[in-house]
Structures are given as C-alpha cells and as structure tokens.
Amino acid sequence: MPVTMKMIAHQSGVSRPAVSMILNGKADHLRADTRKRVLAVARQLGYRPNGAALAIKQGRFGSIALLLSTQPFRSELPAGLLSGIDEELHRRDLSLTLARLPDERLTDPNFVPRILREYVCDGLLINYFDKIPPAMEQLIEASRLPKIWINRQCDHDCILPDDMKAGHDAAVRMLQAGHRRIGFVKQTSSTHYSVAHRYAGYCSAMRDAGLAPLPMFERDGGIPIGERVQASRSWLSSPDRPTAMIAYGNLEATNIVFAANTLGLSVGRDLSLSTFADHPCNLLDQWIDTQLVPEHAIGKQAVSLLEQRIANRDQCIEAVTVPFAFAEGQSCKPPQA
Amino acid sequence: MPVTMKMIAHQSGVSRPAVSMILNGKADHLRADTRKRVLAVARQLGYRPNGAALAIKQGRFGSIALLLSTQPFRSELPAGLLSGIDEELHRRDLSLTLARLPDERLTDPNFVPRILREYVCDGLLINYFDKIPPAMEQLIEASRLPKIWINRQCDHDCILPDDMKAGHDAAVRMLQAGHRRIGFVKQTSSTHYSVAHRYAGYCSAMRDAGLAPLPMFERDGGIPIGERVQASRSWLSSPDRPTAMIAYGNLEATNIVFAANTLGLSVGRDLSLSTFADHPCNLLDQWIDTQLVPEHAIGKQAVSLLEQRIANRDQCIEAVTVPFAFAEGQSCKPPQA
DNA sequence: CTGAAAGCGCTTACAG
DNA sequence: CTGAAAGCGCTTACAG
Numbered sequence: 001m002p003v004t005m006k007m008i009a010h011q012s013g014v015s016r017p018a019v020s021m022i023l024n025g026k027a028d029h030l031r032a033d034t035r036k037r038v039l040a041v042a043r044q045l046g047y048r049p050n051g052a053a054l055a056i057k058q059g060r061f062g063s064i065a066l067l068l069s070t071q072p073f074r075s076e077l078p079a080g081l082l083s084g085i086d087e088e089l090h091r092r093d094l095s096l097t098l099a100r101l102p103d104e105r106l107t108d109p110n111f112v113p114r115i116l117r118e119y120v121c122d123g124l125l126i127n128y129f130d131k132i133p134p135a136m137e138q139l140i141e142a143s144r145l146p147k148i149w150i151n152r153q154c155d156h157d158c159i160l161p162d163d164m165k166a167g168h169d170a171a172v173r174m175l176q177a178g179h180r181r182i183g184f185v186k187q188t189s190s191t192h193y194s195v196a197h198r199y200a201g202y203c204s205a206m207r208d209a210g211l212a213p214l215p216m217f218e219r220d221g222g223i224p225i226g227e228r229v230q231a232s233r234s235w236l237s238s239p240d241r242p243t244a245m246i247a248y249g250n251l252e253a254t255n256i257v258f259a260a261n262t263l264g265l266s267v268g269r270d271l272s273l274s275t276f277a278d279h280p281c282n283l284l285d286q287w288i289d290t291q292l293v294p295e296h297a298i299g300k301q302a303v304s305l306l307e308q309r310i311a312n313r314d315q316c317i318e319a320v321t322v323p324f325a326f327a328e329g330q331s332c333k334p335p336q337a
Numbered sequence: 338m339p340v341t342m343k344m345i346a347h348q349s350g351v352s353r354p355a356v357s358m359i360l361n362g363k364a365d366h367l368r369a370d371t372r373k374r375v376l377a378v379a380r381q382l383g384y385r386p387n388g389a390a391l392a393i394k395q396g397r398f399g400s401i402a403l404l405l406s407t408q409p410f411r412s413e414l415p416a417g418l419l420s421g422i423d424e425e426l427h428r429r430d431l432s433l434t435l436a437r438l439p440d441e442r443l444t445d446p447n448f449v450p451r452i453l454r455e456y457v458c459d460g461l462l463i464n465y466f467d468k469i470p471p472a473m474e475q476l477i478e479a480s481r482l483p484k485i486w487i488n489r490q491c492d493h494d495c496i497l498p499d500d501m502k503a504g505h506d507a508a509v510r511m512l513q514a515g516h517r518r519i520g521f522v523k524q525t526s527s528t529h530y531s532v533a534h535r536y537a538g539y540c541s542a543m544r545d546a547g548l549a550p551l552p553m554f555e556r557d558g559g560i561p562i563g564e565r566v567q568a569s570r571s572w573l574s575s576p577d578r579p580t581a582m583i584a585y586g587n588l589e590a591t592n593i594v595f596a597a598n599t600l601g602l603s604v605g606r607d608l609s610l611s612t613f614a615d616h617p618c619n620l621l622d623q624w625i626d627t628q629l630v631p632e633h634a635i636g637k638q639a640v641s642l643l644e645q646r647i648a649n650r651d652q653c654i655e656a657v658t659v660p661f662a663f664a665e666g667q668s669c670k671p672p673q674a
Numbered sequence: 675c676t677g678a679a680a681g682c683g684c685t686t687a688c689a690g
Numbered sequence: 691c692t693g694a695a696a697g698c699g700c701t702t703a704c705a706g
Contacts, residue, residue, distance in 0.1 A: 014692095051457035054684070394701055
C-alpha cells in the first residue's frame with residue numbers, strides 16, 4: 001500500500017490540494033510551519049508521487065518505448081545504443097520501456113503486445129532491420145504513436161549510420177597506404193543493408209582510384225560456423241590474393257586473423273586488415289583499424305528526433321545519417337614490394 | 338490527442354460507463370445493437386485504453402523495472418537474460434522498464450532517477466554485481482518496492498547461476514578424460530564472484546580426485562589488452578604446462594586458442610580446453626566444450642520470483658541457484674601419452 | 675436493461 | 691492565506 005497525498009493530508013491536518021502545492025514548491029502563500037510539517041510527514045512516510053496519476057494529468061507518460069525484434073540478427077540491443085538512448089532520456093527525465101515483438105505471433109490477430117494495445121508511452125524508437133513484417137508495420141501504424149526507425153532505411157523519420165561513407169573511408173585508407181588488390185569479406189548470413197552499403201562504399205573508392213572493385217568474398221547464405229577459418233584460408237591462399245582485406249565485421253576479422261596466422265602471414269606486414277565494429281578491435285594482441293559504428297551517437301540523436309516528433313506531431317523529419325568514427329590500429333601498412 | 342472513452346460515448350450517444358463495459362465485454366445486459374455500434378465507433382476511431390488510468394484503478398502498473406549499472410563490466414544485459422525476462426513478462430502481459438543507474442551521480446542527493454523518485458512500476462529486477470554502492474542500496478530500499486537481485490549473492494530475494502557447480506563439472510570432465518595437470522585461467526580484470534566460484538568448484542573437483550589444484554593462471558588487476566595472447570603463450574610454454582585448461586570465459590578461451598595455435602599445439606589433441614559462456618563457443622572452426630550460463634532460465638525465473646514477491650509483499654524468498662547447461666565440443670580429449 | 679454517482683491519485687482554477 | 695470543487699481517463703457498485 002503505497003503512500004498517497006491523501007494520507008499525508010490526513011496525518012498533517014491539511015487539505016489534499018495544499019499537500020500537492022507544498023510538495024511541488026508552489027505554496028509560497030502557505031504558512032512556513034505548515035509547509036515544514038507537511039514536508040516532514042511526507043518524508044517520514046516515504047511519499048513518492050504516483051506516476052500514473054501524473055501521466056493522466058499531464059497528458060504525457062514521460063516514457064518512450066524501444067521496440068526490438070526477437071529474431072536473432074534481425075535486431076539487437078548494442079550496449080552503446082542503449083547507453084546513448086539512456087543518456088539522452090535521462091537528461092530529459094524520461095524513462096524507457098523495452099518491448100520485444102515476436103515476429104511469429106504478430107500475424108495472430110488476437111495477439112497484440114501491451115505496448116501497442118494500450119496507450120502507455122509517448123513515442124516509439126524502433127530498432128528493427130530491413131525486413132519488417134507487414135503485420136508489424138500495421139500494428140505500429142495503428143498505434144498512431146510518433147516514431148523513429150533506427151537502422152532502417154526510409155526517407156523520413158529514421159536514423160542510421162553512414163555505412164556507405166565508412167566503407168569508402170576504409171578502402172581509401174588502404175589505397176593511400178599503397179594497396180591495389182583490396183578485398184571485401186563477408187561471412188555472416190546477415191542480409192542487412194549495411195553489407196551492401198559498406199561494399200558499395202568500398203567499390204566507389206576503388207573506382208575513384210581507377211581500380212576495378214573485387215567481387216565480395218562471400219558465399220550465398222553465409223559461411224557456416226565451423227568452416228569460416230577454412231574459407232578465409234582458401235581466400236588467402238590464392239596466388240593473387242588481396243594484400244589488404246576489409247572485413248564486414250568482427251566475426252570476419254577474427255577469422256581472417258586466425259587464417260592468416262595459420263598461413264604464416266603476419267597481419268600488418270603481410271596482410272593489411274580493417275574492420276567495422278562498435279568498439280576498437282584487438283586480435284592476437286594487435287589493434288585492428290576499426291571504423292566505429294556510432295551506436296552511442298545514434299541512440300542520443302534518435303531520442304532527440306523522437307522528442308522533436310512528439311512535440312510536432314504532424315511534421316515528419318528527414319532521414320539522418322551519422323558518420324562513423326575511426327580507431328587506428330597497426331593493421332594497415334604499405335604492401336610488401 | 339488520443340481517443341478516449343468520453344469521445345466514443347459522445348459519438349455513439351451512450352454513457353461513459355456503458356462504453357467501458359462494452360469494450361471490456363461486461364455488457365451482456367446491454368442491447369446487442371448498442372454494443373455493436375459502440376464497438377464500431379471504437380474501432381473506427383482507433384481507441385486504445387489509457388494505461389495510466391488503468392494503473393490507477395487497478396493499483397498495479399503492470400510493469401516491472403530492470404535496473405542496470407552504467408559501469409562497464411559491473412552489469413550488462415546479455416541477450417539471453419533479456420529474452421528470458423521478456424518471455425515470462427509477456428506471458429503475464431506485463432511490460433518492462435529499463436533503467437541504468439549512473440553510479441557517479443548516485444551520491445548526489447538532488448539526483449534520483451525517475452524510476453526511484455516516482456512510483457511507476459510494481460517491482461525491481463536488479464542486475465548489478467558484487468559491489469553495490471551504498472547510496473544505491475539506500476535509494477532502492479527507500480523505494481520500498483519488491484525486488485529480486487540477479488547475479489548477486491545474498492541470502493534471500495536473489496537468483497544466480499550455480500558457478501561453483503559449473504566449475505566443478507568442468508574440472509570433472511577433464512579428470513574423467515584422464516587429465517591431471519589442469520589449469521584455471523582468468524585474464525579479465527573482473528572481480529565478480531563468479532571468478533571465485535568457478536575456481537572454487539574446480540579446486541573441489543581436483544581435491545576430490547586427490548590432486549592439488551593449481552593456482553589460478555592470472556595476474557593482479559587482470560592482463561592488459563594487447564598482452565593477453567602473449568601471457569597465454571608463456572603459460573603454455575612451460576615444460577610442466579597443464580594438459581587441460583579451463584577458461585573463465587570466452588575472452589580467455591580465445592586467447593588460449595590463439596596462443597596454442599602459434600605454438601603449434603592443436604586444441605583437443607595437444608591441449609584440452611573448456612570454457613563458460615552464454616552460447617556454445619566456436620574458435621578456429623572448432624567447437625569448444627562450454628558450460629552454458631543459463632541466462633534465459635535466470636531471466637524467466639527472476640520474473641516469477643518477483644511476481645511472487647509482489648503478490649506476497651512481506652515474505653522473502655530464499656536464494657535460488659540455477660544449474661548451467663553443457664554444450665559438448667571436440668576440445669576435450671585424453672592427454673597425450 | 676439503463677443511467678448517474680463515486681472513486682483511484684493527482685493538479686489547477688476558483689471561491690471565500 | 692485557506693478550502694472546496696472540478697477535472698484527467700477509467701471502472702465499479704448502486705439506484706432506477
């Protein structure tokens with residue numbers, strides 16, 4: 001049984017509105033000793049305002065929801081994204097509701113998650129990848145809540161990292177070091193747009209340098225677990241192997257490093273390598289050049305955009321792309337003569 | 338401007354309570370055509386009940402909060418834990434509020450996060466490691482919310498994986514394969530109790546087998562990034578090196594595998610290895626024996642316990658430990674003759 | 675079978 | 691300077 005203003009009013013012999021005003025510091029007109037008494041009672045009882053009552057009065061829940069898919073690889077919750085969202089939310093004294101939407105059940109009309117069935121938050125942050133199930137999109141639309149898509153490419157109300165530019169930059173660094181045979185490696189089965197974007201960035205940098213981009217090192221459907229180092233070895237064993245590799249992510253980078261090592265190739269000296277990740281990548285005690293996915297910045301900005309959208313219900317916002325940062329390692333050196 | 342029952346009542350010429358009963362299926366006594374009309378209006382307007390109003394009436398928010406630290410390594414949010422919590426919450430039609438508590442600011446009396454300042458959820462799940470700042474503990478107590486600690490060792494209202502038994506089991510497997518020189522490796526700087534527990538489990542298994550446990554392979558304050566493979570190499574280069582290694586986690590396992598590889602040791606044949614992780618571990622295309630941290634089960638049970646605690650405010654619950662599962666790999670073989 | 679009232683916890687606008 | 695009333699969105703218990 002939580003403590004209410006009613007109880008405080010009772011205990012201190014004051015009216016309920018008086019308690020409200022005193023607790024909210026809007027009671028300059030009340031006698032100082034009354035105020036003190038009420039505050040003392042509130043403290044002693046351990047009073048905490050009821051958020052639901054406040055929400056009703058203010059017409060605002062002070063809470064936004066982050067929607068995730070339950071499909072692994074479809075959507076995740078990187079630590080940096082969460083901390084960025086949280087930091088910005090915190091600054092505005094808002095709180096975060098987390099909701100995972102199970103794709104399978106979304107087609108079941110009887111099933112609607114509480115967050116979309118009731119009205120409990122002010123807006124939606126949706127961290128969901130390319131293939132949005134139509135049932136889900138409909139549910140979200142039906143909620144009529146302001147929303148910002150994270151990591152999804154559309155022409156408005158979305159925010160995403162600038163994978164194209166990051167791919168370009170990664171390739172440019174290799175080119176500047178003097179490499180000409182530069183490969184782009186992908187082993188995961190992910191079909192996220194970032195694969196295409198990073199590769200496209202790489203291709204454009206190659207073309208800018210007057211070189212033909214190599215086809216992506218990959219296999220349809222991804223390389224199965226248990227064959228990835230082997231696949232990397234075979235790519236690196238070819239006589240005309242690339243002198244520099246750009247890994248789609250840490251998974252690829254790790255397997256390349258492993259493979260290079262078993263082939264007696266030293267990363268840096270014999271093979272340059274760079275990767276994309278949300279933190280600087282260290283493999284075999286060596287720092288790898290890393291294009292840093294700006295998770296934290298995306299989280300922060302996503303909240304700002306959503307707040308903007310909530311304040312301005314009918315003005316949508318142009319797509320925002322956030323540049324990658326870069327962590328320099330020792331894995332990129334000029335090619336051997 | 339969200340749609341309210343008032344609007345529906347207006348539009349369909351019925352009283353507000355009537356709308357409420359109809360929408361909640363408690364209006365058998367009302368004329369069928371009235372019901373149909375009201376339902377139609379509600380649908381057409383896109384009505385969704387206001388969660389705050391429901392919370393006030395029901396005296397229950399239908400929401401629990403998950404508290405995390407902002408200190409890296411102190412507390413995190415593993416995917417399995419989240420999915421377990423979510424699954425169970427979902428079954429009960431409850432929602433989840435996420436709150437990260439920044440340690441630094443907890444000492445500032447003017448700063449109290451909304452979740453602890455207002456009354457907005459029914460209970461607390463606290464995923465916070467050993468060293469709880471006293472200021473935080475006080476804030477949590479002051480909230481008087483029912484709570485369950487996750488991953489914290491205390492004598493009641495907490496749930497944690499059975500690290501001791503997992504350490505024991507890992508060692509027993511090595512012993513059964515015929516190993517006698519078995520090492521326990523820790524490289525991270527973490528001081529989490531699980532380090533001590535897993536090692537203690539290992540020690541007890543060694544003693545049960547009449548063997549003296551080896552001192553933990555580690556270094557005070559952890560091995561710095563960039564020296565970890567090298568440290569592993571030196572451990573494995575000693576003439577009386579262990580024939581089997583038990584890694585505290587994936588980080589250690591990876592570096593051991595790397596190191597073994599550069600030393601020409603084949604994991605499985607020349608060196609047995611097992612690890613602890615929340616998913617089966619694959620390194621160098623090889624599956625490693627893994628004691629699986631039961632994140633999902635812990636998440637589910639944590640919610641059950643908390644609900645129990647909410648229903649029964651003044652009866653605390655004995656500490657619960659959850660056994661690890663096991664994923665067999667090919668990394669544990671009898672030692673070379 | 676239907677409507678008006680009272681209440682949940684809170685705040686604001688208005689009488690005295 | 692103080693109190694009683696009205697309202698936010700909803701539901702339940704009670705008159706007619």
